[in-house]
Amino acid sequence: xxxxxxxxxxxxxxxxxxxxxxxxxxxxxxxxxxxxxxxxxxxxxxxxxxxxxxxxxxxxxxxxxxxxxxxxxxxxxxxxxxxxxxxxxxxxxxxxxxxxxxxxxxxxxxxxxxxxxxxxxxxxxxxxxxxxxxxxxxxxxxxxxxxxxxxxxxxxxxxxxxxxxxxxxxxxxxxxxxxxxxxxxxxxxxxxxxxxxxxxxxxxxxxxxxxxxxxxxxxxxxxxxxxxxxxxxxxxxxxxxxxxxxxxxxxxxxxxxxxxxxxxxxxxxxxxxxxxxxxxxxxxxxxxxxxxxxxxxxxxxxxxxxxxxxxxxxxxxxxxxxxxxxxxxxxxxxxxxxxxxxxxxxxxxxxxxxx
Amino acid sequence: xxxxxxxxxxxxxxxxxxxxxxxxxxxxxxxxxxxxxxxxxxxxxxxxxxxxxxxxxxxxxxxxxxxxxxxxxxxxxxxxxxxxxxxxxxxxxxxxxxxxxxxxxxxxxxxxxxxxxxxxxxxxxxxxxxxxxxxxxxxxxxxxxxxxxxxxxxxxxxxxxxxxxxxxxxxxxxx
Numbered sequence: 001x002x003x004x005x006x007x008x009x010x011x012x013x014x015x016x017x018x019x020x021x022x023x024x025x026x027x028x029x030x031x032x033x034x035x036x037x038x039x040x041x042x043x044x045x046x047x048x049x050x051x052x053x054x055x056x057x058x059x060x061x062x063x064x065x066x067x068x069x070x071x072x073x074x075x076x077x078x079x080x081x082x083x084x085x086x087x088x089x090x091x092x093x094x095x096x097x098x099x100x101x102x103x104x105x106x107x108x109x110x111x112x113x114x115x116x117x118x119x120x121x122x123x124x125x126x127x128x129x130x131x132x133x134x135x136x137x138x139x140x141x142x143x144x145x146x147x148x149x150x151x152x153x154x155x156x157x158x159x160x161x162x163x164x165x166x167x168x169x170x171x172x173x174x175x176x177x178x179x180x181x182x183x184x185x186x187x188x189x190x191x192x193x194x195x196x197x198x199x200x201x202x203x204x205x206x207x208x209x210x211x212x213x214x215x216x217x218x219x220x221x222x223x224x225x226x227x228x229x230x231x232x233x234x235x236x237x238x239x240x241x242x243x244x245x246x247x248x249x250x251x252x253x254x255x256x257x258x259x260x261x262x263x264x265x266x267x268x269x270x271x272x273x274x275x276x277x278x279x280x281x282x283x284x285x286x287x288x289x290x291x292x293x294x295x296x297x298x299x300x301x302x303x304x305x306x307x308x309x310x311x312x313x314x315x316x317x318x319x320x321x322x323x324x325x326x327x328x329x330x331x332x333x334x335x336x337x338x339x340x341x342x343x344x345x346x347x348x349x350x351x352x353x354x355x
Numbered sequence: 356x357x358x359x360x361x362x363x364x365x366x367x368x369x370x371x372x373x374x375x376x377x378x379x380x381x382x383x384x385x386x387x388x389x390x391x392x393x394x395x396x397x398x399x400x401x402x403x404x405x406x407x408x409x410x411x412x413x414x415x416x417x418x419x420x421x422x423x424x425x426x427x428x429x430x431x432x433x434x435x436x437x438x439x440x441x442x443x444x445x446x447x448x449x450x451x452x453x454x455x456x457x458x459x460x461x462x463x464x465x466x467x468x469x470x471x472x473x474x475x476x477x478x479x480x481x482x483x484x485x486x487x488x489x490x491x492x493x494x495x496x497x498x499x500x501x502x503x504x505x506x507x508x509x510x511x512x513x514x515x516x517x518x519x520x521x522x523x524x525x526x527x528x529x530x
Contacts, residue, residue: 022378025410028418042416058373068409071416115373123369132367 004096005220005231006327006352008037009320011210014177014308017113018207023052023062026209027069027109034105034211038223042071045213046101048078049092051085051108052312055120066109077101084108084277085210086315086338086348092214093237102216108313109209117205117311125342126244137342138202142194144251144343145282149196151252153289154282156196160187162281163200163306170303177204177308203279203309210313212320230354232323236264239348241341251343257290260349261335268351271297272331275318277339279305287337291349297335301325315339319350326354380410380419385494387424391486395460397421402527403461407496427484429455429502432463432513436473446501451476455502461520466496470503479510 010033012018012026035041048070054062063080070076081087085108092104118136125131148154161184170179182200190198215223220231240256240263242249261267274297278284288299300306302321305314315338322334331354338348377385380396384407387394395406396419404423405412412419434453441450451468453476468476470485482502492498 018376020376020379020382022376022381022410025378025418028411028416031416055371058371058375068411068413069416071412071414073414111376114375115371120371127367128365 002097002099003217003233004093004214005217005233006212006319006323007215007220007223007231008034008040008213009210009323010034010037010212011175011310011317011320012208013175014204014206014208014310016177016205016207018111021111021207023057023066023109023111023209024069026111026207027066027107027211030109030209030211031069031105031107034107034213038213040103040105040213042076045103045105046077047092047095047104048076049080049088049095049104049106050078051081051083051088051106051316052110053082053120055115055123056110056112056117056311057114083312084315084338084340085313086277086319086336086350087239087340089212089214089316089319089350090237090239090348093234096214096216102219104214105211106214106316107209107211108310108316110311110313111207112205112311113207121342130246138197139194140246140342141202141280141283142197143246144286145196145201145280147251148282148286153252154285156188157184158285159196159201159281160184162278162284163187166281166300166303166306169301170307173302173307175208175308176303177206179303179307197280197282200306201281203305203314204307206309206311208308208310208313210310210317210320212316212323229327230329232326233353233355234350235353236266236268236351237348238263239346241346244345246343249343249345252286254286254290254344254347257287257337257344257347257349258292260347261291264335264349264351266291266293266335266349266351269333269353271333271335273298273301273322273325273334274337275300275302275304275321275334276337277305277315277318279309279314279339281306283339283344286344291335291337293335315348319352322352326352329354378410380408383422384408388496388498389492389494391489391492391498393425393427393457395423395425395457397423397527400528402524404459404524405462406457406460407464423459425457425459427457427486427499428505429457429482429484430511430513430516431468431476431478431480431482432456433478434468434476449473453482453502455482456516461524464496466499467501468504469501475504477510479513479516481505481508481511
């Protein structure tokens, strides 16, 4: 295996509505921010891969339109996944493993304010039996939280504690959308949206984009030499998917996360920090258990997806958030998790280390 | 069971309402064209003028900011005679769809060429916009009904035109 490291990460501010800005303008901000950190020009990037969802903006081939942000003259080697950009990172990592490329730019973007976000997500469900009923993503997550409570794995107080911690941590994150000091009692006094979920248990609707650059050890060491930053090595990465049919899954646990975590080698060392792509508060508790993390690991120091959720990039943002802390020396080893699909259907786990 | 007909159709209607954001540059272009003006943007890196603008110079992937008002005269760079009708359009085939470059700009766009004999249109033909009645103007490139060849102007050599433009944009290149 070739050693691959994250050398740059940039995220736009996460906002409820980016106004007149379009996808291209958001992506330019993210991509130029990441390239500027390492002084990269297009000629320094061997491969580009992105993650986004055309249904989000309601424009066919929006992901191709986003190429206007890259400067694809002369033509570049590029690919796209209709998945969270964490999977674009996986594809780019594989490309580097083939030996054909040494560097890659990964970006993800989502302008969720364009359309009916929760209904858009119903379209990813089975088209014969489930989608015609239009179960929105909050109701689906509500089913999962209810199942966990029924199994004795979750209380409403625990869910509120996750939110209190998220918004407190987000106070130190200048890009965060939701932050502040709250109490469990305050949150539990709020009405439910889809019981047992309250509004604060759900991810905010966010506009934004982010970009990340990875490189082989040789390139990474050269580029970061003398900057005070260290390369953040991807020492393990794996992803697993479960059935499309909710009825065939045990929603109270995440077998796909557990296997991906084992394959990525989460338990091979101490985990200082973990960024978990848990769009709903109860999912953080579920994922923590699936990855075998205990209280010695700081979970979602950035505030996590409850503090800002760039749909299609929130998974990549978990990787970026862990990488930034390791790069700056605030942590040595961390775990980043990304998810896709209803109720944590598909999960990716990456182990990141500073050496 | 095998003689049963397969189920070939189910009804599962999908409606989605979106509010679209054209972007900063495209919004400016649409606001201007509603007033009968064509406004492009100049890339500070290459010096080239892009119209209609998209907010970025796709060649370099950098934001563009400088607005440049352009004339409504252009040159035919490529064209095709179309024999297939446009759905719900008054334009009758055969009609000409052309790739045009506005004077003082550097990126082509597609529009109709009409008001002439189709056989008279050549690569290099000089054309001018025929605007719809002002009462019909909206936020649309369709405010121009079509481009019409300019009487008395000879076709230009498009390679020479390109070379001339490239020399002109040098002055605007980012230092």
